Amino acid sequence: MDYETVMIGKITEKCPACEEYAEKNSTTPPKIAVMACEGACARGEVARRAANMVAHRLAPDGTVRICLGGAFTKDTGQRNLVRRAEKVIAIEGCFINCSSRMMTGVLPDLKPVIIRAYLVYNLDLPFGIDEVPDEMFSVYAHQVATHVVAGFGWGDGGPAAGDTAGTKGGCGPAPSGGCGE
Numbered sequence: 001m002d003y004e005t006v007m008i009g010k011i012t013e014k015c016p017a018c019e020e021y022a023e024k025n026s027t028t029p030p031k032i033a034v035m036a037c038e039g040a041c042a043r044g045e046v047a048r049r050a051a052n053m054v055a056h057r058l059a060p061d062g063t064v065r066i067c068l069g070g071a072f073t074k075d076t077g078q079r080n081l082v083r084r085a086e087k088v089i090a091i092e093g094c095f096i097n098c099s100s101r102m103m104t105g106v107l108p109d110l111k112p113v114i115i116r117a118y119l120v121y122n123l124d125l126p127f128g129i130d131e132v133p134d135e136m137f138s139v140y141a142h143q144v145a146t147h148v149v150a151g152f153g154w155g156d157g158g159p160a161a162g163d164t165a166g167t168k169g170g171c172g173p174a175p176s177g178g179c180g181e
């Protein structure tokens with residue numbers, strides 16, 4: 001794989017709310033870290049909502065929600081949550097796999113379980129979030145979130161038998177013919 005080098009400006013400021021959340025959720029044993037690509041398009045919106053559903057509604061005791069920007073751009077509490085997690089879930093809006101590629105850039109040994117959200121709800125969504133009814137985002141995100149939670153029984157990060165939609169153990173190739181396939 002080819003790489004590009006990125007220079008990220010360091011800052012000394014910390015977000016108190018973010019650090020407090022990270023400290024509170026830095027448990028022993030560590031919680032499952034749940035991140036999403038956070039894309040601005042409709043696919044990213046589904047991924048973001050699904051990650052929030054998992055961490056805040058469906059499995060709040062066993063998971064912690066990762067702020068991708070905070071974990072990627074500074075080495076403080078959020079990145080530590082990812083670093084010490086035994087399992088990291090990356091919910092990706094499309095095959096570009098932004099969250100897993102970003103975080104493996106700063107934590108090279110990271111092996112996130114990649115959930116390709118678009119393969120779970122199985123639609124080729126448009127770019128604009130104004131082109132998808134708000135309630136449908138919740139439907140698609142719930143499908144993805146329940147798929148993620150069902151997969152928590154995976155022993156080694158792989159899928160349970162007969163449950164493979166949207167699951168990939170590493171950054172895989174693009175699907176042919178478009179994001180929705």
Ligand code: SF4
Nearest residue numbers: 037039093094097098
């Ligand atoms: S994974 Fe796809 S949808 Fe998500 S931020 Fe990257 S390009 Fe956008």
